[in-house]
Amino acid sequence: MDDSVCIRFEVIRDECLQGWRSIGTGGFGQIYRAKHKTLGMDVAIKLLHYKDGPASSIQREALLMFQGGNPNVIRILGLYEGRVGEGRGLVMEFMPKGSVADLLQTLAGPPPWPLTFRMTHQISLGMNFLHHLTPPLLHLDLKPSNVLLDDSLRAKLTDFGLSRVARSVSRCSREKDEDDGGTLSYMPPEALQSVNYKASKATDVYSYGVLLWSIVTGKEPYEDALSSLVRFRIPQGDRPDLSSIDPRRVKGLEDMVKLMTECWHQDPSRRPSFLGETRTPSLHDDPTHLQGKSLKEAIYNTIIQLLIYSIIIVIIINDVCTARRLWFPLFV
Numbered sequence: 001m002d003d004s005v006c007i008r009f010e011v012i013r014d015e016c017l018q019g020w021r022s023i024g025t026g027g028f029g030q031i032y033r034a035k036h037k038t039l040g041m042d043v044a045i046k047l048l049h050y051k052d053g054p055a056s057s058i059q060r061e062a063l064l065m066f067q068g069g070n071p072n073v074i075r076i077l078g079l080y081e082g083r084v085g086e087g088r089g090l091v092m093e094f095m096p097k098g099s100v101a102d103l104l105q106t107l108a109g110p111p112p113w114p115l116t117f118r119m120t121h122q123i124s125l126g127m128n129f130l131h132h133l134t135p136p137l138l139h140l141d142l143k144p145s146n147v148l149l150d151d152s153l154r155a156k157l158t159d160f161g162l163s164r165v166a167r168s169v170s171r172c173s174r175e176k177d178e179d180d181g182g183t184l185s186y187m188p189p190e191a192l193q194s195v196n197y198k199a200s201k202a203t204d205v206y207s208y209g210v211l212l213w214s215i216v217t218g219k220e221p222y223e224d225a226l227s228s229l230v231r232f233r234i235p236q237g238d239r240p241d242l243s244s245i246d247p248r249r250v251k252g253l254e255d256m257v258k259l260m261t262e263c264w265h266q267d268p269s270r271r272p273s274f275l276g277e278t279r280t281p282s283l284h285d286d287p288t289h290l291q292g293k294s295l296k297e298a299i300y301n302t303i304i305q306l307l308i309y310s311i312i313i314v315i316i317i318n319d320v321c322t323a324r325r326l327w328f329p330l331f332v
């Protein structure tokens with residue numbers, strides 16, 4: 001196949017991709033890593049089940065997602081059309097350090113403060129960009145697994161607006177009382193209490209507030225609560241527990257806590273907008289904790305921790321494989 005064809009069209013076919021490897025499964029389906037032959041780079045392919053509707057509306061929504069020309073928003077490289085899955089999906093840049101959800105799990109707690117502040121600031125910049133596109137692009141699924149990290153742990157938003165084009169595979173078929181892929185905890189009260197609710201920018205602002213809490217504490221909100229209880233209690237005014245955060249611990253944290261409570265205000269009209277993102281403590285706010293050296297150190301230490309974790313995983317997997325090779329013949 002002529003390689004130039006792969007670049008000229010925004011449709012990316014099987015011929016352009018090689019070395020497929022599954023890297024995760026979410027509410028919308030499977031996600032793979034592969035090498036884009038022409039671009040010579042790794043890409044992530046998110047297989048989707050498009051919603052029924054006129055092809056033009058799907059194209060329009062998908063095109064809107066292509067507008068992601070911002071350092072804190074993932075770059076969509078094209079639409080996948082091929083033989084894997086239902087044969088359709090999105091091709092985007094591959095993010096080597098996974099998601100913020102992966103990071104919090106690996107660290108078993110929050111990232112170092114300078115990195116926490118930088119991450120939350122970058123997320124708000126990405127959201128500000130999406131909300132100021134014409135027409136605005138609502139994310140509607142803002143949560144730790146939808147914030148990806150590049151090699152230097154810079155945050156980039158992904159899966160923005162996906163719920164408008166794609167059908168969720170797991171969410172409609174969930175029978176167990178489980179946590180809806182982690183999405184439920186980030187949904188605002190108005191979404192949980194009215195079937196006629198219309199999403200707005202305030203929906204994303206609410207999710208951002210809960211996301212701030214999640215990054216600052218390194219925990220999932222309402223970890224031990226049943227999802228039916230979460231659905232019932234959030235409209236009654238329950239929110240993530242602030243008692244575990246000591247606002248005096250680091251400069252800027254008090255503002256961050258104030259911001260999260262404003263973002264998850266019960267009344268959508270009283271939540272701030274992302275235009276106010278400058279109020280998120282930024283790198284310039286605190287010369288002692290957040291600038292230059294301490295930020296670099298925080299990034300370096302975190303990357304080393306991730307590296308050690310991945311080496312341990314490789315050793316464990318190798319050990320399991322070796323054990324299987326050695327012991328399995330005895331049982332057959």
Ligand SMILES: Nc1ncnc2c1ncn2[C@@H]1O[C@H](COP(=O)(O)OP(=O)(O)OP(=O)(O)O)[C@@H](O)[C@H]1O
Pocket residue numbers: 023024025026027028029030031044074092093094095096098099101102141145146148158159181183
């Ligand atoms: N572009 C990417 N580069 C690298 N890893 C990715 C990329 N996109 C997703 N992932 C990985 O795949 C995991 C699953 O992502 P996916 O979006 O399928 O599920 P989810 O975010 O948990 O749920 P949802 O379907 O609601 O978005 C992420 O947590 C992340 O580790």
Ligand SMILES: [Mg+2]
Pocket residue numbers: 026145146158159
């Ligand atoms: Mg996702």
